[in-house]
Amino acid sequence: MIILGIDPGFAITGYGVLNYIGNQFKVMDFGVITTNADLPHPQRLLLLEKSLVDIIDEYKPETMSVEELFFNNNAKTALQVGQGRGVALLCAARAGIPVYEYTPIQVKQGVTGYGRASKIQVQQMIKILLGLPEIPKPDDAADALAVAICHAHSYSSMSKALKSAFIKG
Numbered sequence: 001m002i003i004l005g006i007d008p009g010f011a012i013t014g015y016g017v018l019n020y021i022g023n024q025f026k027v028m029d030f031g032v033i034t035t036n037a038d039l040p041h042p043q044r045l046l047l048l049e050k051s052l053v054d055i056i057d058e059y060k061p062e063t064m065s066v067e068e069l070f071f072n073n074n075a076k077t078a079l080q081v082g083q084g085r086g087v088a089l090l091c092a093a094r095a096g097i098p099v100y101e102y103t104p105i106q107v108k109q110g111v112t113g114y115g116r117a118s119k120i121q122v123q124q125m126i127k128i129l130l131g132l133p134e135i136p137k138p139d140d141a142a143d144a145l146a147v148a149i150c151h152a153h154s155y156s157s158m159s160k161a162l163k164s165a166f167i168k169g
Contacts, residue, residue: 001019001021001063001152001155002020002060002061002062002063003017003019003020003063003064003065004016004059004061004065004097004148005144005145005147005150005151006052006088007143007146007147008081008088009081009140010045010048010080010081010083011034011037011080012032012033012034012138012140013032013033013052013084013140014030014031014139014144015029015030015031015032015033015052016030016144016145016147017029017030017055017061018130018145018152020155025130025131025149025152029055029059030136030142030145031141032140032141033048033052035047035048045084045087048084048087049087052087053091056091056092056097063097063099063100063151063155064098064099064100065148065151066085066089066147067104067107067143067147068103069082100151100154102147102154106150106154107122107143107147108122108146109150110146110149110150110151110154111129111146111150123135123142126145
């Protein structure tokens, strides 16, 4: 299963593409999409959309996993991040890709087994689980990979539960 993980943003959107086969991960790509602060707001959203469409066209993900917004004190930033997140959801919908959303606590739980893990603990587990020589950089790309890993583990657990319920029923 090819999973596109998204750490939504407006200035920086992290993405990670994983192929998850039989409890094994293969990293296909990861990185960030950045938009220039000098561009008008609508142009930045358009650039984000074009970049996400290019990633979807290249890797043909079967699912997209997106981190849910963590609301902080800055409403303006939250709104801008929400707009970037909306662009990602729209791109998935247009491509017919199912979207799964996870809270930051669910992502930490899915990667480390502990919902209150520190950022460095999550990054170390990403490195280990994906067999990478170093922690992925920048942080937004690592966060996107974490969301994809979380979905792989969650999806695997859901599939096992459904199979078990089907066999018993």
